[in-house]
Amino acid sequence: MKKFLAVVKREYLQRVRAKMFIVTTVLLPGAMSLFGVVPILMLSIKTPPVRVVVVDQTGKLYDQLRQGLMSDESAQPANENNAEPRSPGRRGLTSFQLEEINAPDQSMDQLRNSLNQRLRQREIDGYLILPPDFLVRGQAEFFNNNPGDLFSPPALQSALNRAVREQRLIEAKVDNKTREELFRPVDLQAVKIGESGGRDSGSSFALVFGIGFVMYISILMYGQIVLGAVIEEKETRIAEILFSSVRPFPLMMGKLVGVSLVALTQLTIWGLAFSAFALYGVNLLASRGLPSFSIPGIPFSHYIYFLLFFLLGYFIYATIYALVGSMVTTAQEGGQLAMPIILLLVVSFYLFFPVSRSPDSSFSFWVSMIPFTAPVAMLVRIVTHTPPFWQIALSLLIGFSSVLVIMFIASRVYRVGMLMYGKRASIPEAWRWARQA
Amino acid sequence: MPASEITIKLDRVSKNFGEFTAVRDLSLDVCAGRVFGLLGPNGAGKTTTIRMIVNITAPDTGNVYLFGRKIDQALQDRIGYLPEERGLYRRMRIVDQLRFFAELKNVRGKQAESKIDEWLERVKLSEWKNKRSMELSKGMQQKIQFITSVIHDPDLLILDEPFSGLDPINTELLKEIVLDLKRAGKTIIFSTHQMEVAERICDDICLLNRSRKILEGSLRDIKRSFGRNSVAIRCEGGDGVLDDPEFVSKLVRHVDEAQVLLAPGADAQKLLRRLIDSGAEIGKFEMMEPSLNDIFITKVTESA
Numbered sequence: 001m002k003k004f005l006a007v008v009k010r011e012y013l014q015r016v017r018a019k020m021f022i023v024t025t026v027l028l029p030g031a032m033s034l035f036g037v038v039p040i041l042m043l044s045i046k047t048p049p050v051r052v053v054v055v056d057q058t059g060k061l062y063d064q065l066r067q068g069l070m071s072d073e074s075a076q077p078a079n080e081n082n083a084e085p086r087s088p089g090r091r092g093l094t095s096f097q098l099e100e101i102n103a104p105d106q107s108m109d110q111l112r113n114s115l116n117q118r119l120r121q122r123e124i125d126g127y128l129i130l131p132p133d134f135l136v137r138g139q140a141e142f143f144n145n146n147p148g149d150l151f152s153p154p155a156l157q158s159a160l161n162r163a164v165r166e167q168r169l170i171e172a173k174v175d176n177k178t179r180e181e182l183f184r185p186v187d188l189q190a191v192k193i194g195e196s197g198g199r200d201s202g203s204s205f206a207l208v209f210g211i212g213f214v215m216y217i218s219i220l221m222y223g224q225i226v227l228g229a230v231i232e233e234k235e236t237r238i239a240e241i242l243f244s245s246v247r248p249f250p251l252m253m254g255k256l257v258g259v260s261l262v263a264l265t266q267l268t269i270w271g272l273a274f275s276a277f278a279l280y281g282v283n284l285l286a287s288r289g290l291p292s293f294s295i296p297g298i299p300f301s302h303y304i305y306f307l308l309f310f311l312l313g314y315f316i317y318a319t320i321y322a323l324v325g326s327m328v329t330t331a332q333e334g335g336q337l338a339m340p341i342i343l344l345l346v347v348s349f350y351l352f353f354p355v356s357r358s359p360d361s362s363f364s365f366w367v368s369m370i371p372f373t374a375p376v377a378m379l380v381r382i383v384t385h386t387p388p389f390w391q392i393a394l395s396l397l398i399g400f401s402s403v404l405v406i407m408f409i410a411s412r413v414y415r416v417g418m419l420m421y422g423k424r425a426s427i428p429e430a431w432r433w434a435r436q437a
Numbered sequence: 438m439p440a441s442e443i444t445i446k447l448d449r450v451s452k453n454f455g456e457f458t459a460v461r462d463l464s465l466d467v468c469a470g471r472v473f474g475l476l477g478p479n480g481a482g483k484t485t486t487i488r489m490i491v492n493i494t495a496p497d498t499g500n501v502y503l504f505g506r507k508i509d510q511a512l513q514d515r516i517g518y519l520p521e522e523r524g525l526y527r528r529m530r531i532v533d534q535l536r537f538f539a540e541l542k543n544v545r546g547k548q549a550e551s552k553i554d555e556w557l558e559r560v561k562l563s564e565w566k567n568k569r570s571m572e573l574s575k576g577m578q579q580k581i582q583f584i585t586s587v588i589h590d591p592d593l594l595i596l597d598e599p600f601s602g603l604d605p606i607n608t609e610l611l612k613e614i615v616l617d618l619k620r621a622g623k624t625i626i627f628s629t630h631q632m633e634v635a636e637r638i639c640d641d642i643c644l645l646n647r648s649r650k651i652l653e654g655s656l657r658d659i660k661r662s663f664g665r666n667s668v669a670i671r672c673e674g675g676d677g678v679l680d681d682p683e684f685v686s687k688l689v690r691h692v693d694e695a696q697v698l699l700a701p702g703a704d705a706q707k708l709l710r711r712l713i714d715s716g717a718e719i720g721k722f723e724m725m726e727p728s729l730n731d732i733f734i735t736k737v738t739e740s741a
Binding site (some may be wrong): 241 | 514520523528530533542
């Protein structure tokens with residue numbers, strides 16, 4: 001046991017102290033948050049106002065249009081003044097500088113020519129022509145020299161819409177009070193079923209999916225490291241020295257546990273960083289008056305299951321990497337042999353869907369007992385229709401015993417392979433070696 | 438010899454790998470306080486024998502006794518083993534590696550620290566203590582590997598080709614340490630196919646070939662039993678005489694002298710007379726004990 005701990009300690013300290021570990025631990029969340037923050041920063045850069053000339057041939061709409069566009073500029077919450085459905089992201093992104101031209105003495109062509117001239121000289125960014133029959137036919141034209149501007153035309157359109165509607169109501173002799181009444185926005189509040197005490201399986205599903213995803217990522221990242229750790233002594237030719245002091249099984253277990261603790265350390269650091277960031281983010285949203293989302297009502301026992309099955313999933317796949325490592329002599333060979341592991345992992349991921357459709361079927365039962373598929377399958381069953389406790393316990397028992405059995409086989413294969421030396425084991429050979437004393 | 442002095446006893450030990458027999462029916466006694474040479478050509482079964490002694494593999498039949506007890510896991514801590522296949526963790530600091538290897542032998546804490554310092558001092562690598570092993574030269578690494586096998590003060594030390602690749606100064610340094618350990622009452626098994634090295638430090642030898650023991654005993658006795666059938670000669674002329682198969686079974690010419698292995702039944706005095714008669718001018722004519730190398734070659738060829 002002391003020797004096992006010595007192996008764990010070495011694996012853990014060597015890896016955690018390595019520059020690589022520190023760099024990835026710091027860099028990855030940094031890079032992630034960069035991806036999240038940069039687009040928001042980019043969008044929030046203030047651009048100069050769009051200069052638009054309005055030729056209002058109806059003579060009635062300019063003031064209201066102006067009012068509509070200017071009120072857009074002041075950051076008022078969405079949908080207060082404006083019944084038009086608009087994507088909130090565009091709000092406030094564009095500001096306008098309007099200029100009205102009334103030139104009844106000029107012909108339309110003359111007017112256009114002079115405006116086109118100004119457009120080319122970049123004195124203005126666009127002009128809007130509202131024809132005299134605009135209130136009836138509702139067709140207007142907006143000329144601009146920047147086809148890449150995705151934000152101004154929709155903003156103009158919605159402002160125009162509102163202006164026209166207002167004007168039509170005025171012309172229909174609707175009084176002020178009724179008009180205000182008509183434009184009063186509704187308040188749609190999204191109510192979660194979970195808050196009324198029932199099961200909130202939507203967010204639980206998301207959590208299961210998230211756990212599966214974290215499992216997948218950590219296997220991808222750390223499987224190779226487990227593989228490398230097992231091969232390390234073969235490549236550095238230390239194996240025989242070690243075998244004169246420690247049995248292969250504690251050695252292999254020590255390596256697996258040591259590397260896994262490194263993985264958990266890193267995940268914990270990221271988890272804490274992420275939680276801090278998320279809390280900060282939620283507070284920020286809340287302070288801006290946006291609805292904060294509450295933590296879904298998941299029973300406490302589920303969190304324990306999440307943790308246990310995450311660990312099971314991680315260990316079951318990590319041990320297969322260790323087994324592969326015991327069979328090969330170089331990391332490159334190991335990489336090739338490890339490919340099917342990823343495939344198995346992906347397959348177990350897809351079980352998410354059939355199991356969530358019928359969590360109580362016998363199919364669901366069996367896949368939640370098979371160690372390779374149990375982590376995802378059982379978690380799905382737990383959040384949809386929690387199976388009896390004995391099933392959960394049995395699944396965990398089978399899973400963790402499999403980890404031990406695989407590690408035992410791996411240590412056998414490792415030892416025999418090392419003593420034979422320099423040769424990659426075929427699967428039948430590995431099987432023979434495992435049985436050989 | 439009294440049984441209490443026997444450190445290792447192999448009792449009719451055999452080991453097979455599938456069809457291949459690595460060690461066949463081997464019995465051995467290794468005594469405390471002596472250097473025991475386990476010799477033999479490549480593939481003779483030396484490494485397999487050692488692995489059974491160290492309890493890395495178990496024999497198929499027969500038993501291995503260490504310090505009077507049947508070998509088990511706990512006894513491993515009393516053995517120091519420097520295998521032929523050896524290395525260090527490349528990125529680990531020397532002191533961390535040594536601490537790790539000591540821990541695997543159940544030596545920890547202050548005791549381990551003082552041992553590490555003591556041994557680094559002794560192989561003259563103290564200033565490398567905090568370097569990573571990839572920064573060390575091959576010879577330095579080899580000395581560190583040697584320390585890993587003695588850091589826990591073992592009663593039995595097994596060294597497999599310990600000097601291969603070392604320069605003469607470091608070879609001498611390690612050889613002195615090995616002899617010191619022997620004087621301190623430790624048992625040392627020394628496996629090599631460098632016969633000159635074995636000849637200088639082994640008290641007893643066992644010669645393996647093709648998984649069998651073909652010769653065993655103290656080096657002194659073995660040499661004596663082979664008799665003085667080797668002659669070192671330095672002479673001018675008389676070439677025809679030395680090529681005569683009636684007298685000479687083997688002739689090796691060095692730069693300024695020749696080594697002659699007498700044919701069975703040939704008399705050295707007669708050879709000398711023949712040389713004088715043929716008009717050769719003799720500078721040296723010396724009866725020699727056979728070298729271990731000669732014994733090795735003779736025996737291995739004989740048993741083939």
